[in-house]
Amino acid sequence: MNLKYPKITVVTPSYNQAPFLKMTLESILNQDYPNLEYIVIDGGSTDGSVDILRQYDKQLTYWVSEPDQGQTDALNKGFLRATGDILCWLCSDDLFESWTLKEVAQFFQDNPQARVVYGDSTWIDVEGQPLRIKKELPFNRFIFLYSHNFIPQPSTFWRRDLYEEVGGLNSEFDLAMDADLWMRFSEVTDFYHVRRSWSKMRLYPEQKTQRLSVRSREEGRMIEQRYCGEEPMWSFKVKKFLATSLRVGWKLAAGNYW
Template sequence: MENLDYPKITIVTPSYNQEEFLERTILSVLNQNYPNLEYIIIDGGSTDGSVDIIKKYEAHLSYWVSEADDGQSHAINKGFDKASGVLLNWLNSDDILYSGTLHLIAHYYNMHKSEHVFYGDRTILDKDDRVIGVNEGPSFKKWESKYFLKIPQETTFFTREIYFKVGGLNNDLHYTMDVDLWTRFLRECSFIHIPYFLGGYREHHLSKSIEVFGPNKRSDKAQKEIERYRQLYGTRVGRMPKVRKMLFIANQLRLIMEKSSKKRRLEIERIGEIITEN
């Protein structure tokens, strides 16, 4: 990787009764073969076969625990309290990283040492790893956060410095904890977009996205939390569907323009070289 350093990267996986997917998640991290990885798993006291899966790979883990916690945000914060990496990310126990992602993140960090948040594009997977959708967009603009702030969580890496500066995840949030964190990040820094698919988000019957946005509409708890986020940050998310539709179309046009630019084509070509090298 051009003789650049390998900054320590800490991945935290919060897990609870996800034995169907957990091993795939773990292998997607370990098979990165990144030389300076710190991998932490915080299990919430699973009663299925999750602990046996974790023990199978414990020699490759920096830390793991299985005990009751106060939810996903609390588990992630517990993991990051143990972290010593320069760059942090959490990967849920049903999601995956794609090959070469950590080397690519290290490359971008080394090229942009003054930046703090790096994110890529995502695929959407079903329970059998089939791709059923994608989240691919143009580079994010700060002003857009008033209308939507949709950064793929599993592809977002951030510095330890910025994470603890803004106070980490809010333990009281269970549905909007990522967008709440991104909003606080935006007060401190900009985001660097990596135009490449770095990870896969899995949709299945227990996914939070199904609970929040699925055919049965949002649970009361999710709806209240989203409304709390709107009031706290003055966001117009969901309240202006016509504006959102116009912005979506504008974003798609921006994406087409970015993809056709020589700069982006050269960047993707270089990304391909980095992935191949590692």
């Protein structure tokens, strides 16, 4: 089947990430995807990021550097400008694999009923060296809600009409905005999973989710409260144990730990 190229919009939020920004930009632009809309929203960086963005000015659909209210605000600004058929975001310290966008396009062409898909990912260190592959399971709402958000955000792509249907990102969240979006996606459509690494996620102490782990847990509890608020604590704890056990056993059986 000949591949048609739907317009894919990639939004990159960034703030003072000059050491990684160029690699992120090139991981997208060097794929030579013929129908790419690439939007970068910088929060007013002072570390040389703007100079890097100027170097890529002609290759970017749109970019701006100005103060914002954080990552979710930056993403919302970017998605307001998005005109692509398929949407995603890639943070400025993460990377796409060289084959990602064409494989995503092929998937949506072969599966017209699909509205959201995620692949696997590879953890990398601050130098970009691989640490381990994050092999994931097909989506399971019970595991997702009662265990943790296991979907690799930079390997997740969705149709624009789905994003608009659920109301987009919730600015109330600064760290768990992806988990909140996935839960709302799951209320109206099925998730699809492809066992193929589509991104490289950088793991290092200064990473936002590492630095703000307490806030991340608080936002996770906000989501739990929305869907499990009336559930007795004993029941929630039992389900959490069962969900974690199911996830570990399923991953072992699928060979996902090696």
